[in-house]
Amino acid sequence: MSVTITMPALSPTMTEGKLAKWFVKVGDDVRSGDVVAEIETDKAMMEVEALDDGKITALEVTEGQDGIAVGTIIAVLDTGEGAMPTPEDDQKGATQTAEPLTPSSVAKLAAKPAETFSATPHSGVLTPLTVREALRDAMAEEMRRDENVFLMGEEVGEYQGAYKVSQGLLDEFGARRVVDTPITEMGFAGLGVGAAFGELRPIIEFMTFNFAMQAIDQIINSAAKTLYMSGGQMGCPIVFRGPNGAAARVAAQHSQCFASWYAHCPGLKVVAPWSAADAKGLLKAAIRDPNPVIFLENEVLYGQSFDVPDDEDWLVPIGKANIVREGTDVTITAFSIMVGKALEAAETLAAQGISAEVIDLRSLRPLDIDTILTSVKKTNRFISCEEGFPFAGIGAELSAQVTEKAFDWLDAPPLRVTGADVPMPYAANLEALALPQVDTIVQAAREVTYQKERG
């Protein structure tokens, strides 16, 4: 009987990977538990084990082959038991692979070419980079530039980053400047603040911003407020960075968007880039900034590629939004992963005759309200998008400001597209319902343009 070995998923957000090495060849006998192959993504590495005893009869992919979708058959094993494979056997084979776990709308988020990134003049030479690579390059360049910049956090060094963002930095800069910490968020966040008071420029990585809640006292009470409390003496040049918001299927405690929490507080700057070009330019700007900067990344975006200017000094100023698609009928603001969804929605809307202008906020505090108002005065309709909860969220603030400052230009009430007002559920279908989808944005746009009854 033949059983198949399929491409496994290494993480909740993995959709494809590379077969780095075969440990077996056709004709080899393997036993259950033997390592047959090593697979690799840009984020992680894993060994694939046989789940049955038998003889390898086929290797369906070649060593070094990249872009193999999760679930693809990579090898066939003859167990010598003679019978036809039963559905149960198939099931067994699949347990080491699992379905692609991401909700389809997340998985299919294709990176749109970044045509309108013109925040800083650049040489015109563009190189495709993933967001992950862009973040690493930004840190490496700034660490080369300034001896006082160091990176600290859990698994940033020897593990090469929990999400591989700091890959290679330990090798280049050594353990003095790439510091692995114990699991001790409050402690190392406070340490970072003290180091910043002590003339250094720390980059503090949180494995996710969900864990930064353990440290939020140090971020708000110590980092954000001390400049004011000291009458301007005590600047705190520090970057707190890491993935924010929902990844996929990690449920309530690992899926929250904290944008509005931090954006609420004076004394902080808060940025949340979408493209790799902005991720790089904004992170470099954040590291050079004399203030504490909250740098909100997104795990799902890490592996996505965008064109990034080659310039050594590619900087994106904090506090400037970017119009990523021009339009005339409705203004849609978004940040981080929602920019991609807003662009998809704009595409759908265009087919329906609605011209949407999409603004990537990039920076939440300070907020580029002028760019938003100018757009709203042109389109007369406003929608904000975010993954976070609706109550007192970023959209609530934007709606208030747009209403206060452009009331006479509005032809419809502002609408907020947000995550559902519930803790994130685990079940795939419920999770998809809890997250704002492309169609949610499309429907909101139809509503403010009176193509649809108000929901």
Next chain:
Amino acid sequence: MAKTPKSASTAKPAGVGKSSVSATKKNIRRVQGRPPKNVTPEYPDTNTMLDLYEQMLLIRRFEEKAGQLYGMGVIGGFCHLYIGQEAIVVGMQSVSKEGDSVITSYRDHGHMLACGMTADGVMAELTGRRDGYSRGKGGSMHMFSREKNFFGGHGIVAAQVPIGLGLAFSHQYRNTGGVSLTYFGDGAINQGQVYESFNMAALWKLPVVFVIENNQYGMGTSVSRAAAGRDLADRGKAYGIPGMQVDGMNVLAVREAGAEAMAYCREGKGPFILEMQTYRYRGHSMSDPAKYRTREEVDAMRKQRDPIDSLREILVHDGVENDKIKALDTKVKAIVSKASDFALASPEPDEAELWTDVILEGGVS
């Protein structure tokens, strides 16, 4: 007398300044009582002792004045007085070196004066005026001086401990040879972030002296009702951090222990814990019901263990003329009186100050 530190009744002056402490030996030593002159090479000369006396007295008189101004409604909000604990910061700072960093909690007026910040500037901050160290925007709990390496003044119990660790990290990273003197109280010792800090400090051998000012009460809760285990100096044992229990009412004992701890840090051996056994005479803050301890307990402490009176006795015993001591009293009184006048005369901050110092200019634009 219910809550006298145990060291008071078992005073054993021997053992001070004799041995160096290492983590491999017994981790806890007790430093208490007046160091006998003949065994202590660092026993200070008369001028140094007069200086210590003056500094402690300045803090005492300053705090008394702050208490008065609070009662008059000129100082608002929270105001935590250091009266009774003066020997700790004065003793520690007297053996610290230029470039060392200091950070503490909200009971911080004494630390600022001991770091060389002016009584005028501190008092003007207490009254919320524009000539205060934070230009009136910080108040009693939030004052800083970059110039004097005083990093606050922190209002959240124990939050200054990881920050002090960060200052030590910076000393090590920049190879300055400096030490971070991180002060906190017996209330803070039960916060988780203190142990996160102990762990990293020991792990990376950071040059930090954790100075626990054990004044016996975290607000109204006595140490015995809040802390399991006996000695707070022991709390670093699991991390291999040496600890000493010190008579914090004796400025000479504090100096002795402080010098040893700082030397240990400067040798690159890592952190050191000093548990200073002390007592605050006043309430936790100005609004304190004082129901959790007896008047007799407080009076006994003032009469028998007062750090300033004790040092004065030593000075007198050493033959210092009474006039010389009196002159210091007069000098200190004048400084405090001037600070009070200055703080009352200084105008409130300009209204435009509301919007300044929120964010620094100078980012990428």
